[in-house]
Amino acid sequence: MHMMVSKPEQWVKPMAVAGANQYTFHLEATENPGALIKDIRENGMKSCSVARAEVQWHSQAYLCLLQVGLAIKPGTSVEYLAPWANQIDMALVMTVEPGFGGQKFMEDMMPKVHWLRTQFPSLDIEVDGGVGPDTVHKCAEAGANMIVSGSAIMRSEDPRSVINLLRNVCSEAAQKRSLDR
Ligand SMILES: O=C(CO)[C@@H](O)[C@H](O)COP(=O)(O)O
Numbered sequence: 589m590h591m592m593v594s595k596p597e598q599w600v601k602p603m604a605v606a607g608a609n610q611y612t613f614h615l616e617a618t619e620n621p622g623a624l625i626k627d628i629r630e631n632g633m634k635s636c637s638v639a640r641a642e643v644q645w646h647s648q649a650y651l652c653l654l655q656v657g658l659a660i661k662p663g664t665s666v667e668y669l670a671p672w673a674n675q676i677d678m679a680l681v682m683t684v685e686p687g688f689g690g691q692k693f694m695e696d697m698m699p700k701v702h703w704l705r706t707q708f709p710s711l712d713i714e715v716d717g718g719v720g721p722d723t724v725h726k727c728a729e730a731g732a733n734m735i736v737s738g739s740a741i742m743r744s745e746d747p748r749s750v751i752n753l754l755r756n757v758c759s760e761a762a763q764k765r766s767l768d769r
Pocket residue numbers: 684685686687688689690691716717718719736737738739740
């Protein structure tokens with residue numbers, strides 16, 4: 589869940605109970621990111637113990653996880669995210685202003701992605717906003733391994749092939765990175 593909300597603290601428990609497996613909040617929306625990260629992890633553990641009583645063991649791995657994502661808006665410098673990078677599962681670099689789909693991709697966010705990939709090679713890095721066949725290469729080459737794409741898929745006459753293309757570009761870039769290492 590990408591929570592583009594002003595008080596992300598209040599939705600952790602309801603999301604954990606509803607079965608979310610990832611909770612992404614905005615760095616700009618909280619005064620205490622460390623406490624929120626801890627709370628997300630603890631809520632994941634609680635939903636895990638409830639799940640243990642209710643489900644078969646093979647479902648537990650999924651239900652036990654409430655991963656932490658940390659998002660930054662275009663105006664937020666990546667250095668503000670860096671201190672938390674070792675405590676999170678995914679960093680989300682917004683490439684549009686949060687609000688609505690169909691906006692233009694901000695290429696000038698790519699140095700943030702590249703910097704994060706260099707500093708934190710195994711971190712999941714997501715890019716969201718204006719990503720489609722024309723822009724996905726830039727994201728993948730900068731180091732993103734997760735992308736969000738709305739309009740490019742929904743407005744296409746062949747969504748399946750767009751999804752496949754986006755997926756392939758990201759996985760080929762990731763493969764190349766691991767070979768280069
Ligand atoms: O929610 C947001 C922005 O607020 C994004 O998730 C966009 O909605 C993605 O859509 P496109 O930019 O790909 O159309």
